[in-house]
Amino acid sequence: MLKTILKRILQSIPTLLIVITITFVLTRMIPGNPARTILGPQASAQDIAEMEIKLGLNKSKLEQYADYMIGILHGDFGTSYVYNRPVTSLIAERIPNTLVITLTSLVIAIFIGVGIGVLSAIKQYSILDYIFMILALVGVSMPIFWLGLMLVNLFSVQLGWLPALGMGSMSKGIGDVISHMVLPCFCLATIPTATFARITRSSMLEVIHSDSIKALRARGIKESSIIWKHALKNALPPIVTVLGLQLASAFTGAILTESIFSWPGMGTMIVSAIDNRDYMLIQGTVLFIAVVFVVVNLLVDVVYMIINPRVSYDSKGGN
């Protein structure tokens, strides 16, 4: 298995190289010039030219690309134009904030989503099943931006129960931190919860109608034990795959959620980096998300191998 993992890591290098190149090209293709954006509307042509020299944008694109690549090889991911700080330190500063809401919302999504999925599967074609699946359908198709503003309008403006935005501060106690997390996490959890519910339901249905489960029933094993212990375990592989994808896409979901709730994470930073044409920061954050994607997928494969030993990624032998 170790060999397989090592191989997968090596395989991801060309993928990341391609991501770096594509991001580099795409950021340069966005119309607009960082120097102009940084200096604001009233800047003169001369101010802009001076700023371009300062930022190294007067060099040819190829030279800029080479500089960037050489930098990466030395562990230097560039300096943000706007914040004038190393991209890595900016990302390191923001990533805990994003992890807090993405992971919390994923945990919520797994418990609620899988629970709903299992219940729906057991009670297939019941009213409960229909209600859950309609809710799940609404959930996966929910525009997060709209949902966020509606939640704020209801819970903050009308009812006054929860803060509308921002991140709480530990100095005001854990309650402050949690109350600030409720709405963003709810927003971010909506789509994954619905997705887990749907995938769990279909995966469970397949399993509970299988012969092995019928055999367990025939042996007179308790129904709850059959469902939660045996059936769910066999239904897990597709859920784990989706979990990997959801974790990675929660990062992109955070872009919208963080913007609505002024949550100081990676998402707000990516949006302002793009607005400011902060090339280095855009490249750095996209690369970071790509790495997360690769790592998560690798982890998913490993987990997959553990929960389902029949799966092997080793093309030569197998076990």
Add this chain to the structure above:
Amino acid sequence: MKKRFLALALVASMCVSLAACGNSGSKETEGTAANSSASETTASGQTEAEGDPVKGGTLTISLSASPSKLDPIHYSGTYESQIIKEVCDTLIEYNSDLSEYVPALATDWTVSDDGITYVFNIRQGVKFQKGKYQDGREMTAEDVAYSLNRSGELSDSNRLSMLDKAEATGDYEVTCTLKSANSSFLTALTDGGNAIVPKEEVEGWGDDFGSHLIGTGPFAMESFQLDQQAVLKKNADYWMGEPNLDEVIFKVITDSTQAANALQTGEVDIAMDLKGESVQKVKDNADLTLLETPGLHVAYVYFNMEQGPTADIKVRKALIEAVNVEEMVSSLYKYGEAQNASLPLPPGSWGYDASLESKVPGYDPEDAKKLLAEAGYGDGLTLDLYISDTEVRQNMAVLLQAYWAQVGVTLNIHASEWGTFSEVAMSNNADVYGMSWTWYPDPYFFLNKLFSTEEWGGIGNGQHYSNAKVDELLQKALEATEQSDRADYYKQALALIVDDLPGLFYANENVIYGVDGRVHDFIQRADGTIKLVTPENNVWVTD
């Protein structure tokens, strides 16, 4: 593997394509804090100052974008200058209705007859806030000279480019020599970019000085969290007197609906840049006050003066005559957030000349059709309009499309976020572009920037307006030292510009704030600058 790669590429392209729907259009009117002189028509919104001021408490203000560069020489947006101007002081200031200069760190000043030498007497006994590299020592003439020279040489936006050198010519005297006579110098000195800062701190922190900004202002920087907030604590030794507030928090809220929500929930006390329905929400809420002041602002569409059909003045006249400005403005600003305009200068500027308003062609679609036929476009023509993707600009574009369709002009609308828009607009590649301009009330900051030939390639004059007589008058106005002479030159230049019909100048937007009832003695300024402690007011809050 293939699937994963596709997914990766998708993430990458998603992040980048956000550029096409980003929300930075608001930058358009946030370029620079506009401060300046004389404006009879500028009324100021104000909250109640009655009762005995209460000491203590926290005031929270929303900012529409995150400040990132708080070193005065590097800042670029109003949201940054708001913080700089609470932490630091400038040599001189404007009073709250922007009608005259008032002393700040300089107590008085004289100007030589040739307009080149300015001598400032510096206030004694003013202390810097304590920092890592100095212990709250007195500010001296050396600090003033150092700060001004630093800005003159290093300012990213060349905010003091007219300065040749500043010298300390006495313990409390600074002499500034300009490269050539330039009357916009005093106005420039009021800019947060030219604030006075201590040399030890600047050099000690180096590139990081912005995050540890130190000045002589009423509030000292306590903490600064990027994209989150800046917390300021009162400077009890402030030379003008102790501030009433203990703490001021500038909170970053990029979404304007959310800023209005936060005002309603009490999470912020002052929400700036309110728009559309948020204005009504604040009006309807008895606990909140809506402050509204005519802004130093002009919204316009600018025609290409050099290329395409609009190079022909007949076409430009026809396009202006085809639009019912009054009707357009009342439907664009449903909550009365703007006034009709006709000239490329806000009425709040002392160069404004109301007698020129009648020279701008009125609504006359029949004449417009005739003019287009004369210009050879009897069968119609197609134009491309470029705008940033803000709501008010997009609504304007749709109305314009309808008005112009009535006279046979097909309008293609290209809406994109600010970076993309400005690229096209600056490069003389748009038939027509729509935007707005806001700056100091000194006409220099409107007329020179929008119509001087020297400004080709900047976004002000991206349409290549050029008139030798206008250039000459603008130069004379810059060299004259008496404001009345300058106003005269600007009015003459304005008359020539109006004759050339370079654009349709349709609205002056108001500066609109929503303010919580607990805020007292707050004075709104037409330039949008927030000043919490001035000779005229000292803001306080009740709980």
